[in-house]
Amino acid sequence: MSEPRIIFIGAGNMARAIIAGLRRRGIAGGDIAVHAPHLERREALAREFGVISRAAEAVPVAADATVVYAAKPKQIGTILPSWRAALEAGPGIFLSLAAGVTSASLKRLLGPKVPVLRCMPNTPAQIGAGMTTLYADASVTAEQRAAAEAILAAVGRCLWLEDEGLMDAATALAGSGPAYVLLFLEALEDAGVFQGLPRATARILAQETVLGAARLAKEAQMAPSNLRHQVTSPAGTTAAALAVWEEGLRALAQRAVQAAVDRGRALAQMTEEHNQ
Numbered sequence: 001m002s003e004p005r006i007i008f009i010g011a012g013n014m015a016r017a018i019i020a021g022l023r024r025r026g027i028a029g030g031d032i033a034v035h036a037p038h039l040e041r042r043e044a045l046a047r048e049f050g051v052i053s054r055a056a057e058a059v060p061v062a063a064d065a066t067v068v069y070a071a072k073p074k075q076i077g078t079i080l081p082s083w084r085a086a087l088e089a090g091p092g093i094f095l096s097l098a099a100g101v102t103s104a105s106l107k108r109l110l111g112p113k114v115p116v117l118r119c120m121p122n123t124p125a126q127i128g129a130g131m132t133t134l135y136a137d138a139s140v141t142a143e144q145r146a147a148a149e150a151i152l153a154a155v156g157r158c159l160w161l162e163d164e165g166l167m168d169a170a171t172a173l174a175g176s177g178p179a180y181v182l183l184f185l186e187a188l189e190d191a192g193v194f195q196g197l198p199r200a201t202a203r204i205l206a207q208e209t210v211l212g213a214a215r216l217a218k219e220a221q222m223a224p225s226n227l228r229h230q231v232t233s234p235a236g237t238t239a240a241a242l243a244v245w246e247e248g249l250r251a252l253a254q255r256a257v258q259a260a261v262d263r264g265r266a267l268a269q270m271t272e273e274h275n276q
Protein backbone atom coordinates (compact mmCIF):
# COMPACT_ATOMS: atom_id res chain seq x y z
CA MET A 1 0.00 0.00 0.00
CA SER A 2 1.30 3.53 -0.78
CA GLU A 3 2.13 5.95 2.04
CA PRO A 4 -0.54 8.51 3.07
CA ARG A 5 -0.03 11.95 1.51
CA ILE A 6 -1.86 13.97 4.16
CA ILE A 7 -0.75 13.42 7.73
CA PHE A 8 -2.56 15.04 10.64
CA ILE A 9 -0.86 15.62 13.97
CA GLY A 10 -3.94 15.79 16.20
CA ALA A 11 -7.39 14.23 15.93
CA GLY A 12 -9.51 17.02 17.42
CA ASN A 13 -12.29 19.25 16.12
CA MET A 14 -10.36 20.96 13.34
CA ALA A 15 -8.68 17.77 12.11
CA ARG A 16 -12.11 16.13 12.02
CA ALA A 17 -13.69 19.00 10.05
CA ILE A 18 -10.89 19.01 7.46
CA ILE A 19 -10.85 15.21 7.12
CA ALA A 20 -14.62 15.22 6.58
CA GLY A 21 -14.14 17.85 3.84
CA LEU A 22 -11.33 15.90 2.18
CA ARG A 23 -13.39 12.71 2.13
CA ARG A 24 -16.37 14.64 0.67
CA ARG A 25 -13.99 15.81 -2.05
CA GLY A 26 -13.15 12.19 -2.86
CA ILE A 27 -9.71 11.92 -1.23
CA ALA A 28 -9.29 8.25 -0.27
CA GLY A 29 -9.17 7.39 3.44
CA GLY A 30 -5.92 5.51 2.82
CA ASP A 31 -4.33 8.77 1.66
CA ILE A 32 -4.88 10.32 5.10
CA ALA A 33 -3.21 9.37 8.40
CA VAL A 34 -4.03 10.72 11.86
CA HIS A 35 -1.53 10.77 14.71
CA ALA A 36 -2.87 11.34 18.24
CA PRO A 37 -2.18 9.94 21.72
CA HIS A 38 -5.69 8.73 22.60
CA LEU A 39 -6.71 5.58 20.78
CA GLU A 40 -10.50 6.17 21.03
CA ARG A 41 -10.35 9.60 19.38
CA ARG A 42 -8.25 8.61 16.40
CA GLU A 43 -10.01 5.25 16.02
CA ALA A 44 -13.33 7.10 15.88
CA LEU A 45 -11.98 9.04 12.87
CA ALA A 46 -10.70 5.83 11.33
CA ARG A 47 -14.14 4.20 11.69
CA GLU A 48 -16.06 7.20 10.37
CA PHE A 49 -13.79 8.24 7.51
CA GLY A 50 -11.63 5.19 6.78
CA VAL A 51 -8.41 7.11 7.55
CA ILE A 52 -5.27 5.47 8.95
CA SER A 53 -5.05 5.77 12.74
CA ARG A 54 -1.58 5.98 14.25
CA ALA A 55 0.00 6.60 17.66
CA ALA A 56 1.31 10.13 18.33
CA GLU A 57 4.92 9.23 17.55
CA ALA A 58 6.49 10.59 14.38
CA VAL A 59 7.08 8.26 11.43
CA PRO A 60 8.87 8.74 8.10
CA VAL A 61 6.63 10.61 5.68
CA ALA A 62 6.23 10.21 1.92
CA ALA A 63 8.28 12.64 -0.17
CA ASP A 64 5.19 14.48 -1.46
CA ALA A 65 3.35 14.47 1.88
CA THR A 66 1.76 17.40 3.69
CA VAL A 67 2.02 17.23 7.47
CA VAL A 68 -0.84 19.21 9.03
CA TYR A 69 -0.34 20.38 12.60
CA ALA A 70 -3.78 20.23 14.26
CA ALA A 71 -2.85 19.91 17.94
CA LYS A 72 -2.83 22.80 20.43
CA PRO A 73 -0.39 25.72 19.92
CA LYS A 74 1.03 25.25 23.43
CA GLN A 75 2.16 21.71 22.61
CA ILE A 76 3.98 22.58 19.41
CA GLY A 77 7.37 22.95 21.10
CA THR A 78 7.20 19.43 22.51
CA ILE A 79 5.57 17.74 19.50
CA LEU A 80 7.49 19.15 16.52
CA PRO A 81 11.09 18.24 17.33
CA SER A 82 10.25 14.55 16.91
CA TRP A 83 8.87 15.26 13.39
CA ARG A 84 11.87 17.32 12.27
CA ALA A 85 13.96 14.45 10.87
CA ALA A 86 11.02 12.99 8.92
CA LEU A 87 10.20 16.38 7.42
CA GLU A 88 13.82 17.29 6.70
CA ALA A 89 14.14 14.09 4.66
CA GLY A 90 11.39 15.87 2.60
CA PRO A 91 10.48 17.47 0.17
CA GLY A 92 7.10 17.34 2.00
CA ILE A 93 5.53 20.49 3.42
CA PHE A 94 4.41 21.47 6.89
CA LEU A 95 1.06 23.22 7.32
CA SER A 96 0.34 24.68 10.75
CA LEU A 97 -3.12 25.46 12.11
CA ALA A 98 -1.66 26.63 15.41
CA ALA A 99 -3.02 30.07 16.25
CA GLY A 100 -0.34 32.68 16.93
CA VAL A 101 2.68 30.47 16.17
CA THR A 102 4.80 32.41 13.66
CA SER A 103 6.70 31.07 10.66
CA ALA A 104 9.93 32.05 12.43
CA SER A 105 9.01 29.85 15.42
CA LEU A 106 8.05 26.98 13.11
CA LYS A 107 11.36 27.26 11.25
CA ARG A 108 13.21 27.33 14.55
CA LEU A 109 11.51 24.06 15.54
CA LEU A 110 11.77 22.32 12.15
CA GLY A 111 14.96 23.79 10.71
CA PRO A 112 15.36 26.06 7.69
CA LYS A 113 14.96 23.31 5.05
CA VAL A 114 11.31 22.44 5.73
CA PRO A 115 8.74 24.52 3.79
CA VAL A 116 6.34 25.90 6.42
CA LEU A 117 2.89 27.37 5.79
CA ARG A 118 0.40 28.80 8.27
CA CYS A 119 -3.36 28.86 8.06
CA MET A 120 -6.29 29.97 10.14
CA PRO A 121 -9.60 28.25 9.38
CA ASN A 122 -12.85 28.93 11.28
CA THR A 123 -15.60 26.73 12.69
CA PRO A 124 -18.05 26.84 9.75
CA ALA A 125 -15.41 24.54 8.22
CA GLN A 126 -17.44 21.83 10.00
CA ILE A 127 -20.13 22.23 7.32
CA GLY A 128 -17.82 23.09 4.43
CA ALA A 129 -18.50 26.84 4.80
CA GLY A 130 -15.20 27.81 6.39
CA MET A 131 -13.10 30.89 5.70
CA THR A 132 -9.39 30.17 5.88
CA THR A 133 -6.54 32.64 5.60
CA LEU A 134 -3.13 31.27 4.63
CA TYR A 135 0.39 32.63 4.76
CA ALA A 136 3.69 31.36 3.38
CA ASP A 137 6.95 33.21 2.90
CA ALA A 138 8.68 33.69 -0.45
CA SER A 139 10.69 30.46 -0.10
CA VAL A 140 7.51 28.37 -0.49
CA THR A 141 6.82 27.45 -4.12
CA ALA A 142 3.55 27.87 -6.02
CA GLU A 143 3.11 24.06 -6.08
CA GLN A 144 3.58 23.86 -2.30
CA ARG A 145 1.05 26.67 -1.78
CA ALA A 146 -1.39 24.88 -4.08
CA ALA A 147 -0.98 21.63 -2.12
CA ALA A 148 -1.81 23.42 1.16
CA GLU A 149 -4.71 25.32 -0.37
CA ALA A 150 -6.19 22.12 -1.83
CA ILE A 151 -6.52 20.76 1.72
CA LEU A 152 -8.24 23.83 3.16
CA ALA A 153 -10.39 24.37 0.07
CA ALA A 154 -12.13 21.12 1.06
CA VAL A 155 -13.77 23.03 3.95
CA GLY A 156 -14.55 26.37 2.35
CA ARG A 157 -12.98 29.48 0.87
CA CYS A 158 -9.26 30.31 1.08
CA LEU A 159 -7.49 33.69 0.95
CA TRP A 160 -3.73 34.26 1.01
CA LEU A 161 -2.18 37.04 3.07
CA GLU A 162 1.03 38.60 1.75
CA ASP A 163 2.01 39.98 5.16
CA GLU A 164 2.27 37.56 8.10
CA GLY A 165 1.68 40.48 10.46
CA LEU A 166 -1.94 40.60 9.22
CA MET A 167 -2.59 37.05 10.43
CA ASP A 168 -3.58 38.45 13.87
CA ALA A 169 -6.17 40.75 12.30
CA ALA A 170 -7.52 37.96 10.07
CA THR A 171 -7.77 35.66 13.08
CA ALA A 172 -9.60 38.35 15.07
CA LEU A 173 -12.03 38.95 12.20
CA ALA A 174 -12.69 35.53 10.67
CA GLY A 175 -11.28 33.07 13.23
CA SER A 176 -13.33 34.53 16.10
CA GLY A 177 -15.93 36.06 13.77
CA PRO A 178 -18.45 33.20 13.77
CA ALA A 179 -18.92 33.78 17.52
CA TYR A 180 -19.66 37.49 16.91
CA VAL A 181 -22.29 36.63 14.33
CA LEU A 182 -23.83 34.02 16.64
CA LEU A 183 -24.06 36.63 19.41
CA PHE A 184 -25.73 39.02 16.94
CA LEU A 185 -28.18 36.26 15.96
CA GLU A 186 -29.00 35.68 19.60
CA ALA A 187 -29.56 39.40 20.19
CA LEU A 188 -31.86 39.70 17.13
CA GLU A 189 -33.81 36.62 18.22
CA ASP A 190 -34.29 38.05 21.71
CA ALA A 191 -35.39 41.41 20.27
CA GLY A 192 -38.00 39.59 18.16
CA VAL A 193 -39.26 37.69 21.20
CA PHE A 194 -39.47 41.00 23.11
CA GLN A 195 -41.80 42.25 20.36
CA GLY A 196 -44.08 39.21 20.80
CA LEU A 197 -42.79 36.69 18.24
CA PRO A 198 -42.66 33.04 19.36
CA ARG A 199 -39.00 32.11 20.00
CA ALA A 200 -38.89 29.46 17.28
CA THR A 201 -40.25 31.98 14.76
CA ALA A 202 -37.82 34.70 15.87
CA ARG A 203 -34.93 32.26 15.55
CA ILE A 204 -35.81 31.30 11.99
CA LEU A 205 -36.36 34.94 11.00
CA ALA A 206 -32.99 35.98 12.47
CA GLN A 207 -31.06 33.07 10.92
CA GLU A 208 -32.52 33.40 7.44
CA THR A 209 -32.15 37.18 7.48
CA VAL A 210 -28.45 37.07 8.38
CA LEU A 211 -27.81 34.26 5.90
CA GLY A 212 -29.75 36.02 3.12
CA ALA A 213 -28.08 39.40 3.72
CA ALA A 214 -24.60 37.80 3.70
CA ARG A 215 -25.39 35.95 0.46
CA LEU A 216 -26.82 39.12 -1.09
CA ALA A 217 -23.69 41.09 -0.14
CA LYS A 218 -21.47 38.37 -1.58
CA GLU A 219 -23.40 37.78 -4.80
CA ALA A 220 -24.23 41.42 -5.59
CA GLN A 221 -20.52 42.28 -5.40
CA MET A 222 -21.39 45.72 -4.05
CA ALA A 223 -20.33 47.52 -0.91
CA PRO A 224 -22.74 46.69 1.95
CA SER A 225 -23.51 50.42 2.32
CA ASN A 226 -24.87 50.57 -1.28
CA LEU A 227 -27.14 47.60 -0.69
CA ARG A 228 -28.28 49.09 2.60
CA HIS A 229 -29.20 52.40 0.98
CA GLN A 230 -31.39 50.49 -1.49
CA VAL A 231 -33.57 49.18 1.35
CA THR A 232 -33.61 52.34 3.47
CA SER A 233 -36.56 54.62 2.61
CA PRO A 234 -36.25 58.16 3.94
CA ALA A 235 -37.92 58.42 7.34
CA GLY A 236 -38.92 54.74 7.10
CA THR A 237 -38.73 51.89 9.58
CA THR A 238 -35.26 50.68 8.50
CA ALA A 239 -33.88 54.24 8.77
CA ALA A 240 -35.29 54.50 12.30
CA ALA A 241 -33.63 51.25 13.34
CA LEU A 242 -30.33 52.02 11.61
CA ALA A 243 -30.07 55.31 13.50
CA VAL A 244 -30.11 53.28 16.71
CA TRP A 245 -27.53 50.74 15.46
CA GLU A 246 -25.26 53.62 14.40
CA GLU A 247 -25.15 54.88 18.00
CA GLY A 248 -22.62 52.22 18.83
CA LEU A 249 -22.24 49.30 16.44
CA ARG A 250 -19.18 50.51 14.49
CA ALA A 251 -17.28 51.53 17.62
CA LEU A 252 -18.16 48.20 19.26
CA ALA A 253 -16.94 46.27 16.20
CA GLN A 254 -13.63 48.19 16.29
CA ARG A 255 -13.18 47.57 20.00
CA ALA A 256 -14.16 43.90 19.79
CA VAL A 257 -11.75 43.11 16.94
CA GLN A 258 -9.00 45.13 18.67
CA ALA A 259 -9.61 43.13 21.89
CA ALA A 260 -9.27 39.86 19.94
CA VAL A 261 -6.04 41.07 18.27
CA ASP A 262 -4.58 42.14 21.64
CA ARG A 263 -5.54 38.88 23.32
CA GLY A 264 -4.24 36.85 20.37
CA ARG A 265 -0.86 38.62 20.59
CA ALA A 266 -0.67 38.10 24.36
CA LEU A 267 -1.47 34.38 23.96
CA ALA A 268 1.06 34.08 21.13
CA GLN A 269 3.71 35.65 23.37
CA MET A 270 2.87 33.15 26.16
CA THR A 271 3.00 30.26 23.65
CA GLU A 272 6.34 31.51 22.33
CA GLU A 273 7.80 31.65 25.86
CA HIS A 274 6.34 28.21 26.67
CA ASN A 275 7.87 26.70 23.51
CA GLN A 276 11.35 28.24 23.97
Ligand SMILES: NC(=O)c1ccc[n+]([C@@H]2O[C@H](COP(=O)([O-])OP(=O)(O)OC[C@H]3O[C@@H](n4cnc5c(N)ncnc54)[C@H](OP(=O)(O)O)[C@@H]3O)[C@@H](O)[C@H]2O)c1
Pocket residue numbers: 009010011012013014015035036037038039041042056057069070071072073075079097098099120121122123175
Ligand atom coordinates in the same frame (compact mmCIF):
# COMPACT_ATOMS: atom_id res chain seq x y z
N1 LIG B 1 -11.28 24.88 16.61
C1 LIG B 1 -11.16 25.99 15.89
O1 LIG B 1 -12.11 26.74 15.67
C2 LIG B 1 -9.84 26.39 15.31
C3 LIG B 1 -9.80 27.39 14.36
C4 LIG B 1 -8.59 27.71 13.78
C5 LIG B 1 -7.43 27.07 14.17
N2 LIG B 1 -7.49 26.13 15.14
C6 LIG B 1 -6.24 25.49 15.55
O2 LIG B 1 -6.36 24.11 15.28
C7 LIG B 1 -5.59 23.38 16.22
C8 LIG B 1 -6.45 22.27 16.79
O3 LIG B 1 -7.58 22.84 17.43
P1 LIG B 1 -8.80 21.91 17.85
O4 LIG B 1 -9.89 22.81 18.25
O5 LIG B 1 -9.05 20.89 16.80
O6 LIG B 1 -8.17 21.19 19.15
P2 LIG B 1 -8.64 19.86 19.92
O7 LIG B 1 -10.02 19.47 19.52
O8 LIG B 1 -8.35 20.09 21.37
O9 LIG B 1 -7.64 18.74 19.38
C9 LIG B 1 -6.29 18.70 19.70
C10 LIG B 1 -5.75 17.35 19.28
O10 LIG B 1 -4.34 17.31 19.53
C11 LIG B 1 -4.02 15.97 19.87
N3 LIG B 1 -2.71 15.81 20.50
C12 LIG B 1 -2.33 16.08 21.76
N4 LIG B 1 -1.02 15.72 21.94
C13 LIG B 1 -0.60 15.22 20.75
C14 LIG B 1 0.63 14.66 20.29
N5 LIG B 1 1.69 14.57 21.07
N6 LIG B 1 0.72 14.24 19.00
C15 LIG B 1 -0.35 14.31 18.18
N7 LIG B 1 -1.54 14.83 18.56
C16 LIG B 1 -1.67 15.27 19.84
C17 LIG B 1 -5.15 15.58 20.77
O11 LIG B 1 -5.13 14.18 20.85
P3 LIG B 1 -6.20 13.26 21.64
O12 LIG B 1 -7.46 13.38 20.85
O13 LIG B 1 -5.59 11.90 21.54
O14 LIG B 1 -6.27 13.82 23.01
C18 LIG B 1 -6.34 16.16 20.02
O15 LIG B 1 -6.83 15.23 19.09
C19 LIG B 1 -5.07 24.37 17.25
O16 LIG B 1 -3.71 24.65 16.99
C20 LIG B 1 -5.91 25.61 17.03
O17 LIG B 1 -5.17 26.80 17.29
C21 LIG B 1 -8.67 25.75 15.70
